[in-house]
Amino acid sequence: MEEFEEFDDFRDRQSTIGEDGSRVWVYPKQPKGKIYNYRKLTSFALLAILFAIPFIKVHGDPFLLFNFLERKFIIFGIMFYPQDFHLFVLSMIAFIVFVVLFTVIFGRIFCGWICPQTIFMEFVYRPIEYWLEGNNNQQRKLDQSPLNFNKFWRKGLKHFLFFMISYITAHFFLAYITGIEHIGELIADGPRNHIAGFVGLIIFSVVHYFVFAKLREQVCIIICPYGRMQGVLLDRNSIVISYDYKRGEPRGKYNPLENRELAKKGDCVECGSCQAVCPTGIDIRNGTQLECINCTACIDACDTVMERVHKPKGLIRYASERSIADKTRLKFNIRILFYSVVLTGLLILITFLFSIRTEIESTILRQKGTMYQEYDSLHYSNIYLIQVINKTREALPVELILDEPAGEIKIIGDPLVVQEGAVGEAQFLLLIKKSDLKSSNTEVEFKVLSKGKEMDEIESTFVGPNSLDKK
DSSP states (O other): OGGGGGGTTSOOSOTTBOTTSOBOOOOOOOOOSHHHHHHHHHHHHHHHHHHHGGGOEETTEESEEEETTTTEEEETTEEEOGGGHHHHHHHHHHHHHHHHHHHHHHTTHHHHHTOHHHHHIIIIIHHHHHHHHOSHHHHHHHHHSOOOHHHHHHHHHHHHHHHHHHHHHHHHHHHHHHOHHHHHHHHHHOGGGOHHHHHHHHHHHHHHHHIIIIITHHIIIIIOHHHHHHHHHOOTTSOEEEEOHHHHOSOOOOOTTSOTTTTTOOSOOOOOHHHHTOTTOOOGGGOSOTTOOOOOHHHHHHHHHHHHTTOOSOSEEEEOHHHHHTTOOOOOOHHHHHHHHHHHHHHHHHHHHHHTOOSEEEEEEEOTTOOOEEOSSSEEEEEEEEEEEEOSSSOEEOEEEEEESOOEEEEESSOOEEOTTOEEEEEEEEEEEGGGOOSSEEEEEEEEEETTEEEEEEEEEEEOOGGGGGO
């Protein structure tokens, strides 16, 4: 085993798991810097959008609604019903391909900048922790100290605020499922009149609280499938948070009186700042790792130190492993251009799928088990069933006309009116003159109209006597 001794210090477990298998709690230093400020602005904007969307209405309906219970979905103000499931499947496939290609090119930028887990943890819950318990070192000391009044009130207030934020957030997440009006009714009427809704609200609040109070970075490392996928999606050309080992090695403590080039030392001054601010507890200098969420905290920390020691910024930066190994600047190459074109094409495809969605879906079939009938001395008749799915926000009166050949339509029963989001059907007779039929199977074309507007065009067949084929 002596040949492997040089690798004894290689990390063979996750950064948050100790040698005995226990959880290692992470106490990251509060990040500061230009990129962190950009992330903060982005996060606050996304949070504002998240909490504002349930109040936005389009034609009296929510802008976004995912009502799985009633199978009613509204996306960007457009209503979708179970009959649109094929659009959902195609969109999800396109979205998955988009995620894969995006990760291959840009790594986990989504995780660091847009992911709700990161936004809530780093810009909602952790600032409360810094405010009540102090910096990372003070938090560690507080956790290790015996229970006293100071620890009790700080921890108690922190967890009370955590749960209240989770409880409020749960209301808004539930609003995406049932609508903001239902949430208003739940609050106004009290839990006694909405037991199921209230129980669901409490369960979601507890789960949300547990994720940010206890699980934290474990969600990104263990639970999130996207985080687990990055190991097979990234390659040497992927743009990730990278440590420039060509420039930084060999490392050495900073001495203002020392010429680092003569001392054969790299730019890394072994300050540990990059590791101190990492919310998942890794050392980015060990290369791309499973736990890294590309949050850029290490970039800001390293740039601050580089300024102090009068060295160029960018020792840790967005870069690909190949660009660092070859000492080349990151360029918008053919590979990135090709994938970007594919990504753009996928977005266009998703947009197109939604744009071609019709307001109604209709089918016309000859009634099963029926043949032609001799309606009178001049006409043959066939009986048909029309089914119409109304995807609009209003009741639609449906009218049928025969485009070709010439004929007459007689609705059996009352005129067909399809309610909002409903499926309506009716039977009708189609009469065609005997003299106009040339074969036993004649193609016919119907037009479906509502309020004078053509909504659909459907082809079918009209069955006549076999004797027509012998003429």
